[in-house]
Amino acid sequence: MKSNIILRGYPASPGLVKGKIKILSNKIEVIQEYDIKDIEKEVERFLTAIEESKKELLESKKNIKETVGNQYEEIFEAQILALEDKSVIEKSIKNIRETKKNAESVYKNVVSEILEKMQKTDNKYLKERSFDIIDVMNRVLKRLKNRDEESIKSFEEIIIGAFNLTPAETMKFDKNSILGIVTESGGMTSHSSILARALNIPAVVNVKNFLSNVNDGDIVIVDGYTGTVIIDPDENSEKTFKKRKEEYKNYNLKLMEMKDEESVTIDGRNIDLSANIELLEELGEVKKYGGRGIGLFRTEFIFLEENGYPTVEKQENIYRRIAETVFPDSVIIRTVDIGGDKPIYVRNKEENPFLGFRGIRVSLGNEKILRDQFKAILKASSKKNLKIMLPMVSKIDEVIKAKMVLDDIKKELFNQQIDFDKDIELGIMVEVPSAAIMAEEFAKYVDFFSLGTNDLTQYTLAVDRNNNNVSSYFDSLDPAVLKLIKFTIDAAHEANIWAGVCGELSSDPIAIPILVGLGVDELSMSPIFIPEIKMIIKQLSYEETKEIAKNALLLKSSEKVREYMKGIISEKFPNLIKYFLGEFYDK
Amino acid sequence: MIEKEVIVKNKLGLHARPAALLVKSLGKFESKVEIQRDDLLVDGKSIMGIMMLAAEQGAKLIFRIDGADEKDAMDAVEELFEKRFYEE
Numbered sequence: 325m326k327s328n329i330i331l332r333g334y335p336a337s338p339g340l341v342k343g344k345i346k347i348l349s350n351k352i353e354v355i356q357e358y359d360i361k362d363i364e365k366e367v368e369r370f371l372t373a374i375e376e377s378k379k380e381l382l383e384s385k386k387n388i389k390e391t392v393g394n395q396y397e398e399i400f401e402a403q404i405l406a407l408e409d410k411s412v413i414e415k416s417i418k419n420i421r422e423t424k425k426n427a428e429s430v431y432k433n434v435v436s437e438i439l440e441k442m443q444k445t446d447n448k449y450l451k452e453r454s455f456d457i458i459d460v461m462n463r464v465l466k467r468l469k470n471r472d473e474e475s476i477k478s479f480e481e482i483i484i485g486a487f488n489l490t491p492a493e494t495m496k497f498d499k500n501s502i503l504g505i506v507t508e509s510g511g512m513t514s515h516s517s518i519l520a521r522a523l524n525i526p527a528v529v530n531v532k533n534f535l536s537n538v539n540d541g542d543i544v545i546v547d548g549y550t551g552t553v554i555i556d557p558d559e560n561s562e563k564t565f566k567k568r569k570e571e572y573k574n575y576n577l578k579l580m581e582m583k584d585e586e587s588v589t590i591d592g593r594n595i596d597l598s599a600n601i602e603l604l605e606e607l608g609e610v611k612k613y614g615g616r617g618i619g620l621f622r623t624e625f626i627f628l629e630e631n632g633y634p635t636v637e638k639q640e641n642i643y644r645r646i647a648e649t650v651f652p653d654s655v656i657i658r659t660v661d662i663g664g665d666k667p668i669y670v671r672n673k674e675e676n677p678f679l680g681f682r683g684i685r686v687s688l689g690n691e692k693i694l695r696d697q698f699k700a701i702l703k704a705s706s707k708k709n710l711k712i713m714l715p716m717v718s719k720i721d722e723v724i725k726a727k728m729v730l731d732d733i734k735k736e737l738f739n740q741q742i743d744f745d746k747d748i749e750l751g752i753m754v755e756v757p758s759a760a761i762m763a764e765e766f767a768k769y770v771d772f773f774s775l776g777t778n779d780l781t782q783y784t785l786a787v788d789r790n791n792n793n794v795s796s797y798f799d800s801l802d803p804a805v806l807k808l809i810k811f812t813i814d815a816a817h818e819a820n821i822w823a824g825v826c827g828e829l830s831s832d833p834i835a836i837p838i839l840v841g842l843g844v845d846e847l848s849m850s851p852i853f854i855p856e857i858k859m860i861i862k863q864l865s866y867e868e869t870k871e872i873a874k875n876a877l878l879l880k881s882s883e884k885v886r887e888y889m890k891g892i893i894s895e896k897f898p899n900l901i902k903y904f905l906g907e908f909y910d911k
Numbered sequence: 912m913i914e915k916e917v918i919v920k921n922k923l924g925l926h927a928r929p930a931a932l933l934v935k936s937l938g939k940f941e942s943k944v945e946i947q948r949d950d951l952l953v954d955g956k957s958i959m960g961i962m963m964l965a966a967e968q969g970a971k972l973i974f975r976i977d978g979a980d981e982k983d984a985m986d987a988v989e990e991l992f993e994k995r996f997y998e999e
Contacts, residue, residue: 402927402958405934411957438959441951445965453926457962631922 326558331531335551336510336517338852339526340572341483341503342557342565347540348486352436352458353465357429360420367417370427373467378407380463388519399456406460412438428468435461483544487535489516504546506553508534518605521852528553575899579855583614587858589840593866596846597854598653600826604642607649609851614858617653619774619848620713620826621646623697627660632669633693639700647707654709656774656848658753659687659697661715669693678782683716683753688725698733705745712748713774718756723769726750753826755779760808763815773816774848777827781805799882800829806838806877806885813843824848833900834889836860841873860897912977913985921995924967927958929996934958936987942978 360366385400406412412434419430435457442454483504505520505527520527526548538544538555545554545565549572554561587597598619599610610618626634626642646655662669663682669690674680687694701712714726730750737744754760755776763773781800782789789798799805809825816823824846829835831853839847840861847857872892879885893900919925925933937944937956944955948970953960955974966972976984 398928398931402931405931405958406927406962409957409959411954412959435959438963441963442965445967447924447965447967450924450926450965450967453962456927457959 327556328558328561329537329555330561331534331537331553331555333506333528333531333534333551333553334511334517335548335852336529337505337520337525337527337548338576339504339524339548340546340565340569341526341548342543342545342562343481343483343503345485345506345538345540345542345544346482347535347538348484348489352432352439353462353469355428355432355465355469356426358426359424360426363421363424366420366427369468370416370420370431371413373427373464374407374413376467377460377463378404381407381460403456403460406457407464426468428465431468432461432465483546485534485538485544504544504548505529506531506534506544506546508532518603518609521609571899579859582859582862583855585614585858585862587616587861589861589869590863590865591867593840595840595844595861596824597858597861598656598824598846598848599851599854600848601851604645606851607646610650613851613854615851615854617650617709618646618655619824619846621655621657623658623660624662627662627693632662633696636696636700636703639697640703643701643704643710647704647710651707651709654711656711656713656751657701658713658715659684660693662686663716678779678788684714684722684726685716687714688722691729694726694729695733698730699737702733702737702744702748703742705748706743708745708747710745710748711751711772713751713753713772715753715776716756716779717752717754717766718758720762720765720769723752723766727769751821753779754812754823755783755827757784757808760812763812764818767815767819767821770821772821773812773823774846775809775812775823775825775827775829777805777809777825777829780808780827784808799886800827800832801835801838801876801885801889802882803877803879803885806842806873809839810842810873810877816845817843822846831857833857833860833897834886834893837864837869837872837889837892838876838885839873840864840866841869841871841876856900860900863896912975913981914973914975915985915989917972917974917988917992919966919968919970919972920992921998922968923998924970925961925964927962929991929998930958930961932996933961933988933991936991937984940976940978940980940984940987942976942981942984944984945975945977947973947975 381400381404385397389397416427416431416434419434420427423430439454439457442450442457481501481503483506484502485506488507488509489505502525505516505525507516507529508531510516510529517527517529526546528546528548528551531553534553542556545557545561557565586594588594596616598617599615600620601607601610601618602622602625626639630638643657661683663677663680669681669686681689701710704710714723717723727750734746749771751770751772751774752759752766753776754763754773757780759766760780777800781798781802784805785797785802787794787797789795813823822845825839825844826848829839830847831849833856836857849857876885876888879888921929934956946953946955946961946964948964948966951964953963955961964972974985974988
């Protein structure tokens with residue numbers, strides 16, 4: 325009996341593949357200890373393994389530079405230095421001579437001693453870095469163990485499974501032999517996800533319980549379109565796989581062909597499709613998938629990296645680079661949204677961080693954060709394509725105060741004769757129900773709204789979606805949420821400002837006809853979803869979607885809305901992959 | 912021989928990248944370099960040795976440099992620590 329275990333994660337890189345899985349672990353290679361006779365030959369064997377591992381690392385370093393630029397170069401450099409470390413090599417050779425044991429057992433003992441000391445620290449960051457050293461050691465041990473048999477290049481087309489992957493691990497494989505990647509941890513923006521997209525390798529990440537369900541060598545289907553992983557597929561799943569594989573290929577080709585076309589409905593309504601990004605490494609994807617600028621640039625990582633207080637210069641450099649790369653399209657920079665779940669700014673752990681000190685509350689409560697960030701954005705704004713967005717706004721006062729700070733900084737820069745965009749647009753995230761309800765008032769003070777539908781849903785329905793007991797209550801298509809969205813968009817248009825959506829709803833095909841019908845001006849999403857959403861919009865008529873939205877808002881539950889929308893989508897887009905495939909496997 | 916105490920100032924501590932910088936920089940000098948943290952003594956030209964120190968921000972390290980170019984080497988060390996390994 326095939327177990328046919330279906331698991332879900334995030335669709336980190338599109339594509340559909342099936343193959344044997346090779347599980348990688350950060351565990352140290354198991355090796356055998358034995359006596360040797362020819363000592364000099366053993367020493368030579370050891371030195372050759374070091375030399376070959378070095379070649380392999382240099383090759384990976386070169387590959388990664390070609391694919392994603394040089395930001396990971398330094399990790400490789402450190403690994404090469406560790407590989408060549410004289411004290412380790414000398415001690416290993418000395419021990420081979422003295423103990424007359426095989427090279428792998430001697431080398432492993434020498435490096436393990438170092439690792440033990442490294443792992444003694446309480447510092448999590450330093451502890452994690454020992455993975456880089458384990459990686460180096462495993463390379464050498466693998467070479468010594470199997471000589472020619474299992475060098476990495478000889479892996480026949482496999483799917484890589486791991487808890488997480490370091491850039492070095494991702495790059496060490498021969499691109500042509502990796503079919504797909506599955507990891508148990510990570511998100512859309514972890515390094516391995518970004519690399520997978522850059523290398524066009526289908527990947528599903530954040531698949532809970534993956535490693536406890538899979539065995540090395542199992543056949544696995546990886547669906548990077550829907551974020552589905554099937555372990556040991558049964559006949560039915562195999563059939564679906566074969567049938568869909570071809571369909572996907574054609575579908576994807578079609579999508580990528582039209583990626584640079586305008587995103588306009590049949591009757592001429594333009595809806596800008598822009599990208600949500602967090603890291604500079606993702607900039608290449610915006611263009612690759614036909615994004616129109618950046619609708620949400622998250623700045624949290626800049627702050628987390630610097631323990632909460634990055635310098636103005638560091639921020640300015642990052643913002644300027646994005647502005648220049650994306651020009652003439654625009655970039656919306658969201659001021660930092662760190663809350664009590666990442667306690668940099670709060671001393672005591674909060675009982676309920678999502679209702680706590682987060683977003684604009686932190687930036688106003690600790691004004692240096694806001695001043696520095698505004699200053700950095702303004703200083704990088706000379707190309708006039710940056711906009712500012714405030715997160716977690718719940719009161720008009722917050723906008724008024726933030727605007728006062730912004731004006732203050734503008735004056736300061738003006739006096740210093742620094743070139744900046746004096747008319748820079750300032751908008752807010754609408755993600756707290758009070759902001760949606762008061763949208764008419766807010767619209768008088770800001771230049772745009774961007775609906776954060778994930779938080780808006782969580783706060784409106786009082787559902788923590790990470791809480792398994794209630795996660796089934798979470799649905800952004802709930803009529804209560806849709807009404808708040810309508811309210812916000814109407815208020816924006818009444819005041820002649822624009823309104824967009826940057827939450828997950830903007831990449832959910834089933835929600836698109838409603839959002840278009842409610843009059844949304846912009847949708848911002850993970851770049852990989854842009855082509856499919858564009859294809860949908862190009863086949864809708866604005867007039868028709870107005871009717872659809874009206875009907876949907878008359879329904880009384882999210883289940884009813886889904887049912888209604890499913891009917892519409894399956895009639896209009898029978899081949900829609902992202903929505904229908906996930907269901908298909910479950911049947 | 913010169914002996915000096917140096918404090919780790921960069922936030923992330925002596926992880927792989929700063930350790931690599933330190934080794935590369937010291938590799939240019941002839942002098943012998945020893946680094947001591949508490950009772951652990953390592954070779955300053957060995958990245959594995961330096962990483963073994965697991966020196967986090969605020970850690971105090973004693974550098975002992977001995978040789979013809981010891982002064983220049985110590986200056987280079989101090990500059991790297993002072994500039995926080997160009998990380999911030």
